Amino acid sequence: MTALRNSGFRHIEVERIAGALGAEVRGVDLGQDLPDEVIAEIRQALLDNLVIFFRDQTLTPETQLRFARRWGEIHLHPYMQGMDDYPEVLEIVKTPQDKKNFGGSWHSDQMFTAQPAMGTMLYAVEVPRAGGDTMWTNQYLAYESLSEGMRRMLDPLKAVSRGDNFSSHDGKTRKEYYADKISMKVKDPGSTQTVTTHPLVRTHPETGRRALFIGGHVHRFEDMTEGESRPLIDFLMQHSTRPEHTCRFRWRSGSLAFWDNRCTQHFAINDYPAETRIMHRITICGDTPF
Numbered sequence: 001m002t003a004l005r006n007s008g009f010r011h012i013e014v015e016r017i018a019g020a021l022g023a024e025v026r027g028v029d030l031g032q033d034l035p036d037e038v039i040a041e042i043r044q045a046l047l048d049n050l051v052i053f054f055r056d057q058t059l060t061p062e063t064q065l066r067f068a069r070r071w072g073e074i075h076l077h078p079y080m081q082g083m084d085d086y087p088e089v090l091e092i093v094k095t096p097q098d099k100k101n102f103g104g105s106w107h108s109d110q111m112f113t114a115q116p117a118m119g120t121m122l123y124a125v126e127v128p129r130a131g132g133d134t135m136w137t138n139q140y141l142a143y144e145s146l147s148e149g150m151r152r153m154l155d156p157l158k159a160v161s162r163g164d165n166f167s168s169h170d171g172k173t174r175k176e177y178y179a180d181k182i183s184m185k186v187k188d189p190g191s192t193q194t195v196t197t198h199p200l201v202r203t204h205p206e207t208g209r210r211a212l213f214i215g216g217h218v219h220r221f222e223d224m225t226e227g228e229s230r231p232l233i234d235f236l237m238q239h240s241t242r243p244e245h246t247c248r249f250r251w252r253s254g255s256l257a258f259w260d261n262r263c264t265q266h267f268a269i270n271d272y273p274a275e276t277r278i279m280h281r282i283t284i285c286g287d288t289p290f
Protein backbone atom coordinates (compact mmCIF):
# COMPACT_ATOMS: atom_id res chain seq x y z
CA MET A 1 0.00 0.00 0.00
CA THR A 2 2.89 2.36 0.70
CA ALA A 3 3.51 2.82 -3.03
CA LEU A 4 -0.02 4.12 -3.45
CA ARG A 5 0.52 6.84 -0.84
CA ASN A 6 1.47 10.30 -2.14
CA SER A 7 4.25 11.34 0.20
CA GLY A 8 5.72 14.74 0.95
CA PHE A 9 2.60 16.20 2.59
CA ARG A 10 2.75 17.55 6.13
CA HIS A 11 -0.93 18.24 6.76
CA ILE A 12 -2.85 15.64 4.78
CA GLU A 13 -2.61 11.97 3.88
CA VAL A 14 -3.26 11.05 0.25
CA GLU A 15 -3.95 7.55 -1.03
CA ARG A 16 -4.64 6.69 -4.66
CA ILE A 17 -7.79 4.71 -5.43
CA ALA A 18 -7.01 3.61 -9.01
CA GLY A 19 -4.11 3.32 -11.44
CA ALA A 20 -5.21 6.11 -13.79
CA LEU A 21 -6.42 8.86 -11.43
CA GLY A 22 -8.21 9.58 -8.17
CA ALA A 23 -7.06 9.71 -4.56
CA GLU A 24 -8.63 9.85 -1.14
CA VAL A 25 -7.43 12.73 1.04
CA ARG A 26 -7.53 12.26 4.82
CA GLY A 27 -6.80 14.36 7.88
CA VAL A 28 -8.77 17.47 6.93
CA ASP A 29 -12.11 18.91 8.06
CA LEU A 30 -13.47 20.93 5.13
CA GLY A 31 -16.02 22.58 7.42
CA GLN A 32 -13.19 24.59 9.05
CA ASP A 33 -11.63 27.75 7.65
CA LEU A 34 -8.43 26.04 6.49
CA PRO A 35 -4.97 27.68 6.66
CA ASP A 36 -3.21 28.51 3.38
CA GLU A 37 -0.63 25.74 3.82
CA VAL A 38 -3.37 23.09 3.99
CA ILE A 39 -5.08 24.55 0.89
CA ALA A 40 -1.68 24.45 -0.89
CA GLU A 41 -1.31 20.74 -0.10
CA ILE A 42 -4.87 20.01 -1.27
CA ARG A 43 -4.08 21.87 -4.50
CA GLN A 44 -0.99 19.71 -5.03
CA ALA A 45 -3.01 16.55 -4.32
CA LEU A 46 -5.57 17.69 -6.92
CA LEU A 47 -2.91 18.45 -9.54
CA ASP A 48 -1.23 15.07 -8.91
CA ASN A 49 -4.42 12.98 -8.87
CA LEU A 50 -6.94 14.98 -11.01
CA VAL A 51 -9.86 14.07 -8.73
CA ILE A 52 -9.69 13.86 -4.94
CA PHE A 53 -12.17 12.51 -2.42
CA PHE A 54 -12.86 13.44 1.19
CA ARG A 55 -14.96 11.16 3.43
CA ASP A 56 -17.10 11.85 6.50
CA GLN A 57 -17.45 15.63 6.03
CA THR A 58 -20.27 17.67 7.55
CA LEU A 59 -20.91 20.63 5.27
CA THR A 60 -23.67 23.19 4.96
CA PRO A 61 -24.06 25.17 1.72
CA GLU A 62 -22.23 28.05 3.54
CA THR A 63 -19.21 25.98 4.59
CA GLN A 64 -19.00 24.24 1.21
CA LEU A 65 -19.10 27.69 -0.44
CA ARG A 66 -16.38 29.00 1.88
CA PHE A 67 -14.11 26.08 0.87
CA ALA A 68 -14.98 26.52 -2.83
CA ARG A 69 -14.17 30.26 -2.75
CA ARG A 70 -10.57 29.42 -1.79
CA TRP A 71 -10.10 28.23 -5.39
CA GLY A 72 -11.61 31.15 -7.28
CA GLU A 73 -14.87 32.75 -8.34
CA ILE A 74 -17.98 30.58 -8.29
CA HIS A 75 -19.42 29.71 -11.69
CA LEU A 76 -23.21 29.84 -12.17
CA HIS A 77 -24.69 27.13 -14.37
CA PRO A 78 -26.25 28.84 -17.42
CA TYR A 79 -29.05 26.27 -17.76
CA MET A 80 -29.73 24.84 -14.28
CA GLN A 81 -31.37 26.73 -11.43
CA GLY A 82 -29.34 26.92 -8.20
CA MET A 83 -30.84 26.56 -4.70
CA ASP A 84 -33.30 29.30 -3.74
CA ASP A 85 -31.16 30.59 -0.85
CA TYR A 86 -27.79 29.69 -2.44
CA PRO A 87 -27.88 30.31 -6.20
CA GLU A 88 -24.19 29.29 -6.45
CA VAL A 89 -25.06 25.80 -5.18
CA LEU A 90 -26.77 23.44 -7.62
CA GLU A 91 -28.80 20.79 -5.86
CA ILE A 92 -28.64 17.66 -7.99
CA VAL A 93 -31.67 15.58 -7.12
CA LYS A 94 -32.98 12.32 -8.49
CA THR A 95 -36.01 10.71 -6.86
CA PRO A 96 -37.83 7.45 -7.75
CA GLN A 97 -40.19 9.60 -9.90
CA ASP A 98 -37.31 10.84 -12.08
CA LYS A 99 -36.20 8.62 -14.95
CA LYS A 100 -33.23 10.73 -16.07
CA ASN A 101 -30.30 11.80 -13.98
CA PHE A 102 -28.20 14.94 -14.28
CA GLY A 103 -24.67 14.39 -15.63
CA GLY A 104 -25.42 10.93 -17.03
CA SER A 105 -22.98 11.16 -19.95
CA TRP A 106 -19.24 11.71 -20.29
CA HIS A 107 -18.42 15.43 -20.21
CA SER A 108 -16.23 18.18 -18.78
CA ASP A 109 -18.20 20.89 -16.99
CA GLN A 110 -19.24 23.91 -19.04
CA MET A 111 -16.83 23.29 -21.90
CA PHE A 112 -19.42 25.06 -24.09
CA THR A 113 -18.62 28.38 -22.37
CA ALA A 114 -15.72 30.65 -23.30
CA GLN A 115 -13.99 29.94 -19.97
CA PRO A 116 -14.98 26.42 -18.92
CA ALA A 117 -15.08 25.48 -15.24
CA MET A 118 -11.69 24.89 -13.63
CA GLY A 119 -13.05 22.53 -11.01
CA THR A 120 -16.20 21.09 -9.50
CA MET A 121 -16.99 20.13 -5.91
CA LEU A 122 -19.74 17.63 -5.33
CA TYR A 123 -20.96 16.87 -1.81
CA ALA A 124 -23.18 13.86 -1.10
CA VAL A 125 -26.21 14.69 1.06
CA GLU A 126 -28.23 11.51 0.47
CA VAL A 127 -27.14 8.50 -1.60
CA PRO A 128 -28.78 5.25 -2.68
CA ARG A 129 -28.01 2.07 -0.72
CA ALA A 130 -26.22 0.85 -3.85
CA GLY A 131 -25.57 2.55 -7.19
CA GLY A 132 -25.25 6.22 -8.09
CA ASP A 133 -21.44 6.03 -8.36
CA THR A 134 -19.54 8.59 -10.45
CA MET A 135 -16.68 7.84 -12.86
CA TRP A 136 -13.84 10.04 -14.13
CA THR A 137 -11.29 9.81 -16.94
CA ASN A 138 -7.69 10.95 -17.10
CA GLN A 139 -7.51 13.12 -20.24
CA TYR A 140 -3.70 13.48 -20.02
CA LEU A 141 -3.44 9.71 -20.34
CA ALA A 142 -6.03 9.70 -23.12
CA TYR A 143 -3.78 12.06 -25.11
CA GLU A 144 -0.44 10.50 -24.20
CA SER A 145 -1.59 6.96 -25.07
CA LEU A 146 -2.42 7.88 -28.67
CA SER A 147 0.10 7.16 -31.42
CA GLU A 148 2.49 9.93 -32.41
CA GLY A 149 0.84 10.20 -35.83
CA MET A 150 -2.60 10.59 -34.30
CA ARG A 151 -1.37 13.22 -31.84
CA ARG A 152 0.25 15.16 -34.70
CA MET A 153 -3.06 15.13 -36.57
CA LEU A 154 -5.10 16.21 -33.51
CA ASP A 155 -2.74 18.93 -32.24
CA PRO A 156 -3.96 21.77 -34.51
CA LEU A 157 -7.69 20.88 -34.37
CA LYS A 158 -10.34 22.98 -32.67
CA ALA A 159 -13.55 21.49 -31.30
CA VAL A 160 -16.93 23.24 -31.28
CA SER A 161 -19.05 22.60 -28.16
CA ARG A 162 -22.66 23.50 -27.52
CA GLY A 163 -24.48 23.62 -24.23
CA ASP A 164 -27.90 22.74 -25.51
CA ASN A 165 -28.93 19.86 -27.68
CA PHE A 166 -25.75 17.89 -26.97
CA SER A 167 -25.12 14.24 -27.82
CA SER A 168 -26.69 12.55 -24.80
CA HIS A 169 -29.88 14.62 -25.11
CA ASP A 170 -31.15 12.68 -28.14
CA GLY A 171 -31.26 15.82 -30.29
CA LYS A 172 -33.54 17.57 -27.79
CA THR A 173 -33.02 20.90 -26.08
CA ARG A 174 -32.35 20.77 -22.33
CA LYS A 175 -35.89 21.96 -21.63
CA GLU A 176 -37.38 19.19 -23.78
CA TYR A 177 -34.98 16.57 -22.45
CA TYR A 178 -35.66 17.33 -18.80
CA ALA A 179 -39.41 17.94 -19.32
CA ASP A 180 -40.28 14.82 -17.30
CA LYS A 181 -37.51 15.38 -14.76
CA ILE A 182 -39.46 17.00 -12.01
CA SER A 183 -36.82 17.47 -9.34
CA MET A 184 -34.53 20.00 -11.06
CA LYS A 185 -35.36 23.22 -12.87
CA VAL A 186 -33.91 24.24 -16.22
CA LYS A 187 -33.52 27.98 -16.84
CA ASP A 188 -32.94 30.14 -19.90
CA PRO A 189 -29.20 30.92 -20.33
CA GLY A 190 -30.01 34.49 -21.44
CA SER A 191 -27.00 36.16 -23.06
CA THR A 192 -24.41 33.62 -21.76
CA GLN A 193 -22.36 32.20 -24.62
CA THR A 194 -23.26 28.50 -25.01
CA VAL A 195 -21.55 27.57 -28.30
CA THR A 196 -17.76 27.83 -28.17
CA THR A 197 -14.65 26.68 -29.99
CA HIS A 198 -11.65 25.43 -27.98
CA PRO A 199 -8.37 23.68 -28.82
CA LEU A 200 -8.90 19.91 -28.95
CA VAL A 201 -5.59 19.46 -27.14
CA ARG A 202 -5.19 21.91 -24.30
CA THR A 203 -2.25 22.75 -22.06
CA HIS A 204 -3.03 22.65 -18.36
CA PRO A 205 -2.17 26.13 -17.03
CA GLU A 206 -0.74 24.80 -13.76
CA THR A 207 0.99 21.51 -14.69
CA GLY A 208 1.98 22.42 -18.26
CA ARG A 209 0.83 18.94 -19.38
CA ARG A 210 -1.24 18.44 -22.54
CA ALA A 211 -4.68 16.85 -22.30
CA LEU A 212 -7.32 15.79 -24.80
CA PHE A 213 -10.14 18.30 -24.29
CA ILE A 214 -13.18 16.42 -25.49
CA GLY A 215 -16.58 15.61 -24.00
CA GLY A 216 -20.25 15.11 -24.82
CA HIS A 217 -20.72 18.81 -25.64
CA VAL A 218 -18.40 18.59 -28.68
CA HIS A 219 -20.44 18.18 -31.85
CA ARG A 220 -17.93 18.97 -34.62
CA PHE A 221 -14.45 20.23 -35.40
CA GLU A 222 -13.89 23.73 -36.71
CA ASP A 223 -14.08 23.94 -40.53
CA MET A 224 -15.61 20.44 -40.71
CA THR A 225 -19.20 19.23 -40.95
CA GLU A 226 -20.87 17.24 -38.19
CA GLY A 227 -20.87 14.14 -40.43
CA GLU A 228 -17.15 14.46 -41.12
CA SER A 229 -16.37 15.05 -37.44
CA ARG A 230 -18.53 12.34 -35.86
CA PRO A 231 -16.32 9.25 -36.46
CA LEU A 232 -13.30 11.00 -34.93
CA ILE A 233 -15.34 12.36 -31.99
CA ASP A 234 -16.70 8.86 -31.35
CA PHE A 235 -13.22 7.34 -31.48
CA LEU A 236 -11.77 9.95 -29.09
CA MET A 237 -14.65 9.54 -26.64
CA GLN A 238 -14.32 5.77 -26.72
CA HIS A 239 -10.55 5.98 -26.32
CA SER A 240 -10.79 8.49 -23.42
CA THR A 241 -13.26 6.30 -21.51
CA ARG A 242 -11.36 3.01 -21.82
CA PRO A 243 -11.48 1.31 -18.38
CA GLU A 244 -7.74 1.77 -17.82
CA HIS A 245 -8.14 5.56 -18.19
CA THR A 246 -10.86 5.78 -15.50
CA CYS A 247 -11.65 5.59 -11.81
CA ARG A 248 -14.98 5.03 -10.08
CA PHE A 249 -16.10 6.39 -6.72
CA ARG A 250 -18.65 4.82 -4.39
CA TRP A 251 -20.39 7.64 -2.52
CA ARG A 252 -21.43 7.70 1.12
CA SER A 253 -23.35 10.62 2.57
CA GLY A 254 -20.75 13.14 3.75
CA SER A 255 -18.33 12.37 0.87
CA LEU A 256 -17.01 15.25 -1.21
CA ALA A 257 -15.32 14.88 -4.61
CA PHE A 258 -13.27 17.72 -6.09
CA TRP A 259 -12.18 17.33 -9.71
CA ASP A 260 -10.16 19.26 -12.24
CA ASN A 261 -12.24 19.75 -15.40
CA ARG A 262 -9.15 20.81 -17.38
CA CYS A 263 -7.86 17.24 -17.55
CA THR A 264 -10.83 14.95 -16.78
CA GLN A 265 -14.29 13.95 -17.92
CA HIS A 266 -16.90 12.49 -15.59
CA PHE A 267 -20.10 10.43 -15.77
CA ALA A 268 -22.88 10.03 -13.17
CA ILE A 269 -24.22 6.45 -13.31
CA ASN A 270 -28.02 6.15 -13.39
CA ASP A 271 -28.57 2.71 -11.82
CA TYR A 272 -30.83 3.32 -8.79
CA PRO A 273 -34.41 3.61 -10.15
CA ALA A 274 -36.22 3.19 -6.82
CA GLU A 275 -34.00 5.40 -4.65
CA THR A 276 -33.16 9.04 -4.01
CA ARG A 277 -29.81 10.74 -4.54
CA ILE A 278 -29.18 14.35 -3.45
CA MET A 279 -25.88 16.12 -4.07
CA HIS A 280 -24.70 19.74 -3.65
CA ARG A 281 -22.52 20.91 -6.51
CA ILE A 282 -20.36 24.03 -6.70
CA THR A 283 -18.37 24.85 -9.82
CA ILE A 284 -15.32 27.12 -9.89
CA CYS A 285 -14.59 29.46 -12.78
CA GLY A 286 -11.70 28.61 -15.10
CA ASP A 287 -9.67 30.43 -17.76
CA THR A 288 -9.55 30.42 -21.54
CA PRO A 289 -8.14 27.09 -22.78
CA PHE A 290 -4.94 27.28 -24.85
Ligand code: SIN
Nearest residue numbers: 092102103134268279
Ligand atom coordinates in the same frame (compact mmCIF):
# COMPACT_ATOMS: atom_id res chain seq x y z
C1 SIN B 1 -22.20 16.25 -12.71
O1 SIN B 1 -22.10 16.00 -13.90
O2 SIN B 1 -21.70 17.26 -12.22
C2 SIN B 1 -22.94 15.31 -11.79
C3 SIN B 1 -22.06 14.24 -11.26
C4 SIN B 1 -22.78 13.35 -10.28
O3 SIN B 1 -23.91 13.66 -9.87
O4 SIN B 1 -22.22 12.33 -9.91
